[in-house]
Amino acid sequence: MIELINVSKRFGDATAVDDISLTIESGEFCVLVGTSGCGKSTTLRMINRLLPHSDGRIRIDGEEIYQIDEQKLRRRIGYAIQSTGLFPHWSVERNISVVPRLLGWPAAKIDARIRELLALLDLPYEEFAGKFPSQLSGGQAQRVGVARALAGDPDILLMDEPFGALDPITRESLQNELLRIQSQIHKTIVFVTHDMDEALKLATRIVVMDKGKIVQQDTPQQLLRHPASEFVESLLGGQERGLKQAGLLRSGDLMQLTDDMIDGDGPSLQATDSIRVALSLMLTHHCRSLPVLDQQGNQIGVLHLDQLLEPAP
Amino acid sequence: MKSTLPVNRVLLVLVLLALASLWGLDYASVQPNRIVPGAGQSLMSALGWPWASVLTLLLVICACTPVRSSRALLYQLMIVVLLILQLPLSLGWFIERHIDPALPYARAGIGAGFWVLLFLLGLMLIEIKQRIRLHAGWSLVIWLLILAVILISVPWLEPLALMREYQTRSQQFAQALRSHLALVGGAVGFSLVSGFILALLLNRYPAARKSCFGVLSFIQTIPSLALFGLLIAPLSYLSANSPLLQQLNVRGIGWAPALLALIAYSLLPMVRNTFIALHEVSADVLESARGMGMSPRQVFMQVRLPLALPIIIEGVRITTIQAIGLTAVAALIGAGGFGTFIFQGLGQAAMDLILLGALPIIVLALLADAFFSAAADRFKPGVKG
Numbered sequence: 001m002i003e004l005i006n007v008s009k010r011f012g013d014a015t016a017v018d019d020i021s022l023t024i025e026s027g028e029f030c031v032l033v034g035t036s037g038c039g040k041s042t043t044l045r046m047i048n049r050l051l052p053h054s055d056g057r058i059r060i061d062g063e064e065i066y067q068i069d070e071q072k073l074r075r076r077i078g079y080a081i082q083s084t085g086l087f088p089h090w091s092v093e094r095n096i097s098v099v100p101r102l103l104g105w106p107a108a109k110i111d112a113r114i115r116e117l118l119a120l121l122d123l124p125y126e127e128f129a130g131k132f133p134s135q136l137s138g139g140q141a142q143r144v145g146v147a148r149a150l151a152g153d154p155d156i157l158l159m160d161e162p163f164g165a166l167d168p169i170t171r172e173s174l175q176n177e178l179l180r181i182q183s184q185i186h187k188t189i190v191f192v193t194h195d196m197d198e199a200l201k202l203a204t205r206i207v208v209m210d211k212g213k214i215v216q217q218d219t220p221q222q223l224l225r226h227p228a229s230e231f232v233e234s235l236l237g238g239q240e241r242g243l244k245q246a247g248l249l250r251s252g253d254l255m256q257l258t259d260d261m262i263d264g265d266g267p268s269l270q271a272t273d274s275i276r277v278a279l280s281l282m283l284t285h286h287c288r289s290l291p292v293l294d295q296q297g298n299q300i301g302v303l304h305l306d307q308l309l310e311p312a313p
Numbered sequence: 314m315k316s317t318l319p320v321n322r323v324l325l326v327l328v329l330l331a332l333a334s335l336w337g338l339d340y341a342s343v344q345p346n347r348i349v350p351g352a353g354q355s356l357m358s359a360l361g362w363p364w365a366s367v368l369t370l371l372l373v374i375c376a377c378t379p380v381r382s383s384r385a386l387l388y389q390l391m392i393v394v395l396l397i398l399q400l401p402l403s404l405g406w407f408i409e410r411h412i413d414p415a416l417p418y419a420r421a422g423i424g425a426g427f428w429v430l431l432f433l434l435g436l437m438l439i440e441i442k443q444r445i446r447l448h449a450g451w452s453l454v455i456w457l458l459i460l461a462v463i464l465i466s467v468p469w470l471e472p473l474a475l476m477r478e479y480q481t482r483s484q485q486f487a488q489a490l491r492s493h494l495a496l497v498g499g500a501v502g503f504s505l506v507s508g509f510i511l512a513l514l515l516n517r518y519p520a521a522r523k524s525c526f527g528v529l530s531f532i533q534t535i536p537s538l539a540l541f542g543l544l545i546a547p548l549s550y551l552s553a554n555s556p557l558l559q560q561l562n563v564r565g566i567g568w569a570p571a572l573l574a575l576i577a578y579s580l581l582p583m584v585r586n587t588f589i590a591l592h593e594v595s596a597d598v599l600e601s602a603r604g605m606g607m608s609p610r611q612v613f614m615q616v617r618l619p620l621a622l623p624i625i626i627e628g629v630r631i632t633t634i635q636a637i638g639l640t641a642v643a644a645l646i647g648a649g650g651f652g653t654f655i656f657q658g659l660g661q662a663a664m665d666l667i668l669l670g671a672l673p674i675i676v677l678a679l680l681a682d683a684f685f686s687a688a689a690d691r692f693k694p695g696v697k698g
Contacts, residue, residue: 050604075606085601089619089694098605132694148605 001026002047002156002188007056009042009212016042018212019056024190024205026155029182031191031203033235039212040192044158047190048077060156075102078149078157078187082164084141086133092118092144093129099152117147120181139170146178150185159191163198175201196235200224200244208232220248246276246308254308255292255301268293269303278303319379323440324389328376331433332369339424341407344474346418347663353424359407368403371396375437386445393437394455398462400431405469412472420474422665474665475672478654482669485653490673492649496568497636497677500575505629507576508583515588522588529581537639540577541646544570571648575639579632586628590621622692630685637678641670 002024009017017039024030032040045051046058049070058065065073078099086095093114100110118125121143133141142162149157163171175198182189193199199206200220207217208231216228224245227233237244252271267281268291281290282305292301339353340360356365375392378385408421442452470476479486515522532540549565552558563569594617602616644652654670657663 048604050600071606071608073606074604079601079604081597081601081604083595083597085595085597085604087598087602087616087620098602098607102606102611134694 001059001061002190003057003059003062004043004047005057005059007043007046007058008054009039009046009051010054015212017046017053020209020212020214021056022207022214022217024188026188027186029189029191029202029204030207031193031199031205032207032209033193033196033199034209035194035235038209040194040209041160043209044160044190044192047156048074048079048158050074071102075099075152076154076156078152078154080142080145080149080157080159080162082161084133084145086141086144086148088133090132091129092123092131092133092136095133095144096148096151098148099154103152113151113153117150120150120184121147121177123147137170138166139174142166142174143177146174146181150181150187155188157187157189159189161193162191164193164195171198178202196237197244197247200248208235221245224248243276243279246279247274249275251275251278251290251292251303252301254310255303256307257301266291268299270295271300275303275308279308319381320377321380321389321440321444324437325376327433327437327440328372331372331430334426334429334433335368335372338426338429340426341404341411341424342422343411344420344422345416347420347474347477351420351422354407354411356426359411359424360403361410364403364406368396368399383445386441390438390441390445390447393434393441394458397431397434397438397459400427400434401463401466401470403427404473405466408469408472419472420477421472422474475668478663478665478669482654486669489649489651489653489670492568493637493640493651493674493677496571496575496640496643496648496650497633499572500579500636500640501629501633503572504576504579504583504632508580508587508628509625511580511584512587512591515584516591526581526585529584532577533581537574537578537642538645540574541570541643544573545646548573566647568648570646571640571643575636575643578639579636582631582635583628586631587621587625590624590628591617593624594620619692620694623689623694626685626689626692630682630689633681633685634678637674637681641674 002022004020004022006019006021007017008015008019020039020043022043032043034040042051046053047060047065049065052066060068060073060076087098096114096117097110100113105113114129115125118128123140123143128136128140128144133144136144145162146159149159163174166174179202191199191202200223203220205217206220206223208215208223210231216223216232218226223232224236224241227236227241233241250271251269251273254275255271267285267287269278269281271292271294278290282288288305290303291299292303294300335356340356342351342353344351356368360368371392375389375396378389380386404421404423404427412419412421467476471480511525515525535543545565548563548570552564552569561569598616598620599612602612607615640648640650641652641655644650644656651670651674655667656670658666658668658670
């Protein structure tokens with residue numbers, strides 16, 4: 001659990017973070033969203049003491065962070081940044097082993113951990129362990145960056161726009177990967193981004209920041225339904241809010257269970273597809289209903305246009 | 314479609330130049346004694362037609378080999394190495410033909426044609442080595458081979474003017490080598506340590522950067538001769554008033570002012586490279602090193618220094634080469650080194666004595682360049698290419 005109580009950060013006369021309070025429960029995926037300069041990165045970097053806070057208290061599992069040795073604190077907290085910050089003179093393997101080495105793990109345990117992490121991030125050990133950062137693509141480098149952040153098996157993972165520099169396709173696949181990993185390891189993740197779609201997709205809780213203050217914090221669904229201010233509404237895409245909302249609902253949850261078969265050659269949906277996808281397919285193919293399939297490709301239901309307009313459950 | 318020549322055009326041009334200089338310039342000369350100017354000998358008369366025609370033929374083959382495969386490059390490399398190997402042998406052959414052993418003062422001079430050929434062959438070697446992936450071991454074999462042939466031909470080359478100058482001064486030569494290396498080593502070593510400390514300080518105190526680099530750049534603009542001269546007066550004064558300095562043999566002339574001036578010149582390249590090397594390490598990499606929980610010492614030793622090392626070594630390389638050259642000038646204030654021969658030779662209008670000083674300086678500079686380039690490559694982060 002991470003608690004920030006009336007925390008402020010001042011750089012000279014400028015106030016970057018202004019009296020914020022925030023509690024992040026264990027296992028939560030908390031995303032800090034806001035425009036550039038809103039203080040979200042500063043907030044993140046105060047948690048692992050890369051920046052000292054000027055005022056207030058920050059506690060991790062009830063312990064004040066300034067009472068913990070700063071290097072020990074950071075070894076307990078995974079940290080991944082946009083530029084990856086991989087060490088260019090070390091191989092992938094050596095890069096990942098940084099924190100375990102600092103923690104003084106035995107060699108065999110470090111080696112096992114590297115293999116486990118590379119497997120988790122879908123980077124075959126034989127192919128990648130000996131490569132250097134300059135030989136990796138942007139997406140691969142960021143995977144290594146995430147693996148390195150997870151290496152010491154920290155309870156907390158801080159991620160500062162880790163996917164910000166990637167192309168949309170790679171970014172999406174890494175977001176899916178992160179969700180998959182999180183469903184396996186249940187870390188407490190604090191994630192900074194300026195991309196609201198990314199926040200809506202990943203977060204269990206979204207914290208919207210503006211000018212150093214927290215404007216609203218809520219689940220993605222609640223945020224979409226009840227934006228607290230015009231600023232939050234504009235971050236949510238203004239008129240496109242409906243589509244973003246649709247992106248969070250799954251076809252499988254809204255479909256009608258039916259045995260009526262629809263012609264198998266036409267467009268179809270997966271139960272896990274969002275109704276935003278459903279809407280897009282309907283617009284593309286000029287149809288009012290679509291078959292919904294399970295993972296094996298068997299039809300399990302039908303989604304009608306009318307159902308999309310019903311209030312969300 | 315544009316038609317392209319099936320041969321390497323760079324090599325072709327170099328070979329044409331080589332042929333022109335071989336046939337147009339004197340290859341070597343004969344001097345009856347040290348004073349009388351030598352009589353130049355063309356390629357044909359110097360080496361005779363069999364040697365001259367084989368030489369010409371090899372050059373033509375080298376230029377005309379079609380560049381289709383790496384095998385062709387290998388042949389070209391072999392020809393160029395062969396041509397380099399024959400250089401000392403050809404001088405031996407020339408001596409055999411033209412220098413009468415009954416005349417003890419007769420000496421052989423090396424002609425312009427020979428030097429130009431040596432230079433062009435060097436360029437050809439560089440050109441070919443850029444195109445061929447040569448294993449480092451093979452490069453070493455080539456260098457050892459060249460060295461071996463030079464050593465083998467030394468007894469033949471005794472009547473060479475250069476060798477005659479060396480023989481009468483072999484003691485002085487060893488002494489010059491020692492003092493040259495000592496001055497360069499001392500200047501580079503001292504400026505490396507003090508440059509490193511200075512660079513660390515500049516990294517910490519940005520306010521001092523401008524003035525520090527200003528002073529160092531200003532020193533660099535003083536002509537070396539002037540700086541050597543300017544140091545004579547203050548050092549003479551200090552030495553006259555301090556018995557300790559007198560014991561250390563510190564005087565207005567000699568090694569002390571030379572070393573001081575060399576250090577002053579060495580500081581700028583050393584500090585600049587070290588400072589830039591440490592300063593340019595990506596802030597993100599340093600921040601993530603901190604974020605991983607490395608202590609400031611670990612960040613410096615494991616991340617910052619290793620990443621800066623290639624550029625620091627590059628600074629040592631530049632500084633060393635510069636110091637090797639400047640030390641030659643230091644001979645004027647009695648600091649010794651190979652410059653002594655150069656200035657003696659200038660005074661006596663003896664070209665070969667000048668060469669006796671200049672050639673080792675060139676060799677030293679090339680060796681330093683090769684050594685530090687290899688060292689910098691060795692420490693480049695990651696795998697190249």
